[in-house]
Amino acid sequence: MTTPKELRAQGATPMVAMDDISVSFGGIKAVDRVSVDLHPGEVVGLLGHNGAGKSTLIKVLSGAYQMDSGEIRINGDKVEITNPRDARSHNIETIYQTLALADNLDAASNLFLGREIVTSTGLVNDAAMEAECRKIMGRLNPNFRKFNEPVSALSGGQRQSVAIARAVYFNARILIMDEPTAALGPHETQMVAELIQQLKAQGIGIFLIDHDVHAVMQLCDRASVMKNGQLVGTVDIEDVTDDDLLSMIILGKKPGEAAA
Amino acid sequence: MTVTTSQPVTPQNKRNIFQQLELDVRLLGMIGAFIILCIGFNLVTDGRFLTPRNIFNLTIQTVSVAIMASGMVFVIVTRHIDLSVGALLATCSAVMAMTQTEFVPHVLGLGLNHPITWIVAVGVGLVTGTLIGAFHGWMIGYLTIPAFIVTLGGFLVWRNVAWYLTDGQTIGPLDSTFMMFGGTNGTLGTSLSWILGLVATVLALLVLWNARRAKLAHDFPVKPVWAEVVMGLVVSGAILGFVAVLNAYDIPTRRLQRMFEARGDVMPEGLTMGYGLPISVLILIAVAIVMTVVARRTRLGRYIFATGGNPDAAELSGINTRLLTVKVFSIMGFLCALSAVVASARLANHSNDIGTLDELRVIAAAVIGGTALSGGFGTIYGAILGALIMQSLQSGMAMVGVDAPFQNIVVGAVLVAAVFIDIVYRKRVGAK
Numbered sequence: 001m002t003t004p005k006e007l008r009a010q011g012a013t014p015m016v017a018m019d020d021i022s023v024s025f026g027g028i029k030a031v032d033r034v035s036v037d038l039h040p041g042e043v044v045g046l047l048g049h050n051g052a053g054k055s056t057l058i059k060v061l062s063g064a065y066q067m068d069s070g071e072i073r074i075n076g077d078k079v080e081i082t083n084p085r086d087a088r089s090h091n092i093e094t095i096y097q098t099l100a101l102a103d104n105l106d107a108a109s110n111l112f113l114g115r116e117i118v119t120s121t122g123l124v125n126d127a128a129m130e131a132e133c134r135k136i137m138g139r140l141n142p143n144f145r146k147f148n149e150p151v152s153a154l155s156g157g158q159r160q161s162v163a164i165a166r167a168v169y170f171n172a173r174i175l176i177m178d179e180p181t182a183a184l185g186p187h188e189t190q191m192v193a194e195l196i197q198q199l200k201a202q203g204i205g206i207f208l209i210d211h212d213v214h215a216v217m218q219l220c221d222r223a224s225v226m227k228n229g230q231l232v233g234t235v236d237i238e239d240v241t242d243d244d245l246l247s248m249i250i251l252g253k254k255p256g257e258a259a260a
Numbered sequence: 261m262t263v264t265t266s267q268p269v270t271p272q273n274k275r276n277i278f279q280q281l282e283l284d285v286r287l288l289g290m291i292g293a294f295i296i297l298c299i300g301f302n303l304v305t306d307g308r309f310l311t312p313r314n315i316f317n318l319t320i321q322t323v324s325v326a327i328m329a330s331g332m333v334f335v336i337v338t339r340h341i342d343l344s345v346g347a348l349l350a351t352c353s354a355v356m357a358m359t360q361t362e363f364v365p366h367v368l369g370l371g372l373n374h375p376i377t378w379i380v381a382v383g384v385g386l387v388t389g390t391l392i393g394a395f396h397g398w399m400i401g402y403l404t405i406p407a408f409i410v411t412l413g414g415f416l417v418w419r420n421v422a423w424y425l426t427d428g429q430t431i432g433p434l435d436s437t438f439m440m441f442g443g444t445n446g447t448l449g450t451s452l453s454w455i456l457g458l459v460a461t462v463l464a465l466l467v468l469w470n471a472r473r474a475k476l477a478h479d480f481p482v483k484p485v486w487a488e489v490v491m492g493l494v495v496s497g498a499i500l501g502f503v504a505v506l507n508a509y510d511i512p513t514r515r516l517q518r519m520f521e522a523r524g525d526v527m528p529e530g531l532t533m534g535y536g537l538p539i540s541v542l543i544l545i546a547v548a549i550v551m552t553v554v555a556r557r558t559r560l561g562r563y564i565f566a567t568g569g570n571p572d573a574a575e576l577s578g579i580n581t582r583l584l585t586v587k588v589f590s591i592m593g594f595l596c597a598l599s600a601v602v603a604s605a606r607l608a609n610h611s612n613d614i615g616t617l618d619e620l621r622v623i624a625a626a627v628i629g630g631t632a633l634s635g636g637f638g639t640i641y642g643a644i645l646g647a648l649i650m651q652s653l654q655s656g657m658a659m660v661g662v663d664a665p666f667q668n669i670v671v672g673a674v675l676v677a678a679v680f681i682d683i684v685y686r687k688r689v690g691a692k
């Protein structure tokens with residue numbers, strides 16, 4: 001199998017290319033002419049200080065926000081993503097930083113929200129959804145037991161597991177993970193790391209937002225660093241050290257560049 | 261993906277009898293409160309409260325508010341409110357009254373009491389209600405004007421549109437077939453009521469049986485067999501008991517005589533006939549069933565509750581929450597029109613003050629029935645039981661001879677107290 005690195009070297013068309021994206025809220029440019037791309041089987045880390053614009057950038061791809069200018073191409077074709085349904089139809093799945101769960105519904109209802117399994121008569125099939133939910137949770141978080149309670153009764157980490165399950169259940173080709181392990185314990189974090197490796201091996205492309213530079217070094221192929229809405233640069237993980245990434249995040253300069 | 265075993269279904273450690281029966285504690289509390297209320301009034305009124313006659317009247321008086329309360333559940337669950345339901349009822353009632361007394365007989369030239377009159381009137385009324393509801397929903401969902409404001413405006417507008425349509429006059433008598441939808445004017449009689457009661461019992465038992473089979477098919481835990489049997493007995497008893505009570509209320513002899521005279525017959529000496537199930541109650545039951553199925557078993561219902569729980573999450577899951585708002589208010593409008601049919605048919609005319617204060621009764625019924633104003637929680641049966649409790653309180657006090665102002669003071673206080681108890685209850689069980 002060709003690795004993502006070889007694909008890039010061959011100049012293959014990326015599965016996702018976000019080109020020159022700008023988003024502003026009122027007067028603030030939250031994302032300022034940022035370009036990132038992603039190849040099959042690749043994990044691209046998005047790094048940056050709080051408020052750098054990472055979540056805003058990926059929300060453009062997931063259909064939650066509209067960009068002011070720029071272009072999104074999927075497998076080379078320009079696409080319009082104006083709402084979350086468009087993103088889903090391109091097999092883009094997202095784990096939001098806020099998790100985006102309906103607290104009053106149980107895990108299975110959240111897992112299938114917007115894509116319920118229905119019976120032949122068109123009614124929602126709760127039993128089938130719960131059975132599927134048990135299957136996927138068995139893989140992601142074997143300690144999960146609270147299937148019949150609203151997710152408001154779950155711990156932060158359990159809720160995060162539900163959000164992760166929702167993103168991976170529907171055979172995503174492009175996965176966006178916005179701080180997926182923020183609320184997880186060490187064991188669960190390790191399981192998510194293994195999950196990312198598995199998904200990567202299946203050729204799924206992943207944007208991973210994570211503040212843990214060490215984790216990014218372990219999991220990612222490339223890292224794009226943002227500062228104040230602008231892209232500092234994109235680097236190959238093989239070519240940099242933890243300290244290089246940290247100085248990109250904090251000082252906003254690429255390794256080898258003079259301090260700005 | 262690697263295949264691993266799915267999560268095992270752990271048998272829960274059942275603790276008490278309620279959990280074995282899997283009954284909703286809140287529902288039990290409400291039923292308990294209702295029973296205490298009824299027994300209390302019955303004692304104070306020397307047994308006049310729990311007579312077939314009074315139960316029959318209580319039932320038909322509850323229908324109009326209960327129908328709208330089931331729609332209000334959806335509205336409140338999605339974090340909105342509708343202050344215009346009474347006014348909307350009045351407009352729908354006025355439109356239907358004009359249709360059956362002016363439009364069909366004179367404009368279409370079909371004369372009074374033509375067989376198609378009621379169909380045209382009801383059809384026009386339901387369309388009017390639905391369209392007005394949809395219009396409210398559009399302003400709330402797409403123009404993002406708060407529901408409180410839109411329906412506060414609607415409260416004034418529709419009450420006075422009704423006035424304008426009828427020049428402020430009472431319109432009546434209504435079409436003779438149309439009037440069958442209201443209270444004593446249209447009942448099934450005893451035999452048909454028994455047949456219907458038996459059919460309903462069989463259907464209810466089938467539903468219980470199917471639910472159990474569906475759970476077993478997925479290896480989910482089921483209630484012990486004795487608990488299922490108890491549930492089945494309680495449900496059958498409730499349905500047949502209700503039919504028996506309504507059948508036990510005899511049509512007054514004078515009225516019966518007139519009914520025979522109207523057919524050109526002579527009433528046999530000593531004949532008695534029970535009213536049986538009123539058609540309006542059947543409408544309420546149908547609404548309750550359909551709305552419950554919508555809430556629990558359809559995507560629409562799932563989206564309504566998801567949006568109430570977390571509107572942002574619903575949006576991010578691809579749910580069109582604006583269109584959903586239009587749908588929810590359209591349903592509310594439709595049900596207001598249906599209530600208008602029942603209410604005006606019961607009164608046998610359209611009057612200017614029809615539905616006055618209904619918005620408050622409907623909201624109170626939904627809230628007493630456990631619908632959370634913060635959104636995301638509520639049941640149809642709760643709202644209907646809430647409407648029944650409110651109506652019982654009001655009729656009971658009237659029967660005891662409590663002064664009118666005191667009646668309203670008590671109803672207001674009960675509403676506030678019910679919500680407080682609800683808050684305490686939710687904290688206890690840890691729900692939000």
Ligand SMILES: Nc1ncnc2c1ncn2[C@@H]1O[C@H](COP(=O)(O)OP(=O)(O)OP(=O)(O)O)[C@@H](O)[C@H]1O
Pocket residue numbers: 025028030048049050051052053054055056057097
């Ligand atoms: N809906 C919004 N309305 C107004 N401003 C917003 C909105 N969302 C984000 N912003 C602003 O845009 C900027 C970028 O925010 P964003 O959430 O993308 O940061 P982030 O890089 O994800 O930060 P964090 O690491 O804290 O999650 C911030 O200045 C933020 O205040």
Ligand SMILES: [Mg+2]
Pocket residue numbers: 054055056097178
């Ligand atoms: Mg963020």
